[in-house]
Amino acid sequence: xxxxxxxxxxxxxxxxxxxxxxxxxxxxxxxxxxxxxxxxxxxxxxxxxxxxxxxxxxxxxxxxxxxxxxxxxxxxxxxxxxxxxxxxxxxxxxxxxxxxxxxxxxxxxxxxxxxxxxxxxxxxxxxxxxxxxxxxxxxxxxxxxxxxxxxxxxxxxxxxxxxxxxxxxxxxxxxxxxxxxxxxxxxxxxxxxxxxxxxxxxxxxxxxxxxxxxxxxxxxxxxxxxxxxxxxxxxxxxxxxxxxxxxxxxxxxxxxxxxxxxxxxxxxxxxxxxxxxxxxxxxxxxxxxxxxxxxxxxxxxxxxxxxxxxxxxxxxxxxxxxxxxxxxxxxxxxxxxx
Numbered sequence: 001x002x003x004x005x006x007x008x009x010x011x012x013x014x015x016x017x018x019x020x021x022x023x024x025x026x027x028x029x030x031x032x033x034x035x036x037x038x039x040x041x042x043x044x045x046x047x048x049x050x051x052x053x054x055x056x057x058x059x060x061x062x063x064x065x066x067x068x069x070x071x072x073x074x075x076x077x078x079x080x081x082x083x084x085x086x087x088x089x090x091x092x093x094x095x096x097x098x099x100x101x102x103x104x105x106x107x108x109x110x111x112x113x114x115x116x117x118x119x120x121x122x123x124x125x126x127x128x129x130x131x132x133x134x135x136x137x138x139x140x141x142x143x144x145x146x147x148x149x150x151x152x153x154x155x156x157x158x159x160x161x162x163x164x165x166x167x168x169x170x171x172x173x174x175x176x177x178x179x180x181x182x183x184x185x186x187x188x189x190x191x192x193x194x195x196x197x198x199x200x201x202x203x204x205x206x207x208x209x210x211x212x213x214x215x216x217x218x219x220x221x222x223x224x225x226x227x228x229x230x231x232x233x234x235x236x237x238x239x240x241x242x243x244x245x246x247x248x249x250x251x252x253x254x255x256x257x258x259x260x261x262x263x264x265x266x267x268x269x270x271x272x273x274x275x276x277x278x279x280x281x282x283x284x285x286x287x288x289x290x291x292x293x294x295x296x297x298x299x300x301x302x303x304x305x306x307x308x309x310x311x312x313x314x315x316x317x318x319x320x321x322x323x324x325x326x327x328x329x330x331x332x333x334x335x336x337x338x
Contacts, residue, residue, distance in 0.1 A: 064159040083149035086129040093132040098146030240324040252336040258304040260319035268295040
């Protein structure tokens with residue numbers, strides 16, 4: 001019975017001797033060594049290939065497509081400021097006036113109290129884009145300046161468009177008697193008297209020196225300078241063409257574009273527009289109809305867009321300018337498949 005405590009004491013002594021032996025055998029660690037740290041899996045060497053993260057694609061982000069930035073109109077005409085946006089999707093287009101940073105429109109809604117201002121949207125499904133054109137009717141000199149088309153991305157993107165409104169009355173030779181009058185006033189009194197002289201005399205002698213009768217009825221001391229003849233000669237060099245030929249076909253519900261070009265211009269034309277049945281075509285015809293006009297020296301153009309053609313759109317469309325002979329194209333809208 002007394003052997004049990006003795007065996008316990010012996011086992012305890014052996015365990016303590018073993019612990020002391022391990023402590024003695026333990027070697028001190030070098031100073032400054034903190035031991036193994038956590039595994040840095042991002043920078044740890046590996047035999048596996050590295051796969052770079054895919055870059056964020058910018059193709060899905062809205063972007064502006066290149067289109068004419070400089071628009072010129074005469075006083076009283078309708079100005080269309082173009083803005084073509086690709087991949088718009090959930091974003092919104094807005095227009096601002098650059099001079100006073102006034103918001104003119106947001107989406108289809110016109111914020112301006114000016115009833116002349118509206119927005120014309122034209123879808124461009126083939127380009128994955130859409131046009132958001134700002135329309136300003138009866139343009140005035142106050143409308144001249146810079147405008148911005150914006151998209152509410154983060155950060156915002158913008159496209160600047162410059163509108164120039166010209167006043168024909170301020171042209172250097174606007175009061176010249178050699179400019180051709182389109183709708184002359186009926187002859188009265190003084191003009192009738194000179195028209196009689198014009199019929200019977202080319203030169204009138206007065207007090208020993210010659211007086212010259214001009215085509216406008218003026219009895220002047222100097223011969224008439226035939227500027228109109230020069231203008232008519234220049235007009236012969238002007239060429240008006242309509243892209244696509246004299247007949248265009250489109251299915252009901254489809255889109256159509258009619259483009260008219262005037263080339264050989266020494267200066268921008270005063271007027272350039274489309275007519276249908278002796279009626280001027282405007283973007284106010286209905287939603288989906290828009291016009292783009294570029295009047296510059298060299299080649300000027302006007303483009304008529306019809307987003308969704310209707311059977312009633314069938315007819316003759318005439319391109320009219322003050323500088324060249326008119327050209328006409330026949331648009332035929334056919335019935336689509338039901």
